[in-house]
Amino acid sequence: MTPAAKLAARLTALAIVGVIVQTAAVAQLPIGGASADLSPLMVMAVGLLCGSLAGGCFGFGVGLLVDVVSIQTLGVSSLALLGVGYLAGRLREARDPEGTLVPLAAGAIATLAFSVGFALMQFLLGAAAPVSWALVRQTLATLVVNALIALPVYALVRRWLLAALPEERRRRRRRTYTTGGLSPLSRS
């Protein structure tokens, strides 16, 4: 099995298990009036670890799975998570941030981007929803909960993908700033 195929297989398994755990357990655990949402965190982690191409594809796949399993309008989560994965991957390719708390900040931003993107698309599709305090409060609560669990989720995703990642990604090193970079998938 080629490294790219190995990575794709692991990403597929991660998406399926992640979405099932999200719907079967995590979504039913209200914390502070909201539930954690693993999908943007998983997509962010894959983008940071594997680059924009893999991040975008993974985001699209996870979004599609979420929409199918939750019986939601197909394509909404895919589009939002595709953007999250791609941008997380671009962050890695352009800046390669190494701080320990990077996944925490990236997780919070990914959750916010996903929530805002999802809400915008719902408005564009004609959902009757005034921007109420309750809506903002629930979005903020999810943001805080997701930020708190971003580090462990990132660590778990990294551990799961480590064996399939290209060699240079396993040994972290600082790189100089570039305006663009190569995805590990494209280099393998």
Place this chain on the structure above:
Amino acid sequence: MYDKTVRRRRAVLGLLVAGSLILLTAYFGESAGGALHGVQRGTTEVLNPIQEGASVALKPVRDLFGWFGDTLDAKGKVQKLAAERDQLRAELARQENATYENARMAKLLQTRGTLDLEQYGPKTGRVTFASPTVWYATIRVNKGSGDGVRVGMPVMNELALIGRVTEVFRGAAQVTLLTDTNASRPSAGISARAGKRNVFGVLEPLGAGNPNDLVLNQVAPGAKLEPGDRVVTRGTVSDPTLPSLYPSGLPIGEITRIDRDGTDTEEIHVRPYANMKDLDFVSILTRPQAGET
């Protein structure tokens, strides 16, 4: 090499964005019996047993989290019991969960008797999934077509009406709650009557993120309603050729306030009796028209 990689990356991104938009447009435009809905239903049929299995397998994890939540709420009491906590933790979580479920189930059965719901063929189901976003007020119940559940059937919890069945699978059913405002589903206003004078109106959700607020619309001008008035389903009263989805007299909620009272733009707010964020067991009324004949 670099240009080729960038071009490839952008091409894939463009393809995925286009794919999402095509999916979205096609799904939004087609009817409930369309191809994409069919694919979605088929996939859910396949994934549902896995989800249900995972739900059961992960129940201890949920119970553990629930236990932590209860602990935070009752910190003072827990401190007194700290010495015994380690020994009793697992047993306590199990017993609390069993007691809680028994109480909810008993209340559900009691409601059936009080409201004379047996005539409507109630089927008790357990909630196995609740939509994680505020945009879709839906739950999934472990009763499906094999149990006689069909689309459109009313669903109640131990307190009041909570919604109706909108999708049915072999062993599960999707229930859209009264507070759902999703644009891809047809509007599901409920014909209701309120107050001691039985004022008629149509109950509709206020908007996403407001699980405790409904609005009573189309009320006749000058209707005498006030906060505290009970709101129940109207049922099929005047036109038996166009039966209502809901039997008459099912409790829904009570009026909490009336904005701009007495004007043409008055808004009557109704708080549902049922807490839509706290649903464990529900009754699906499989013969909703039984009381009308």
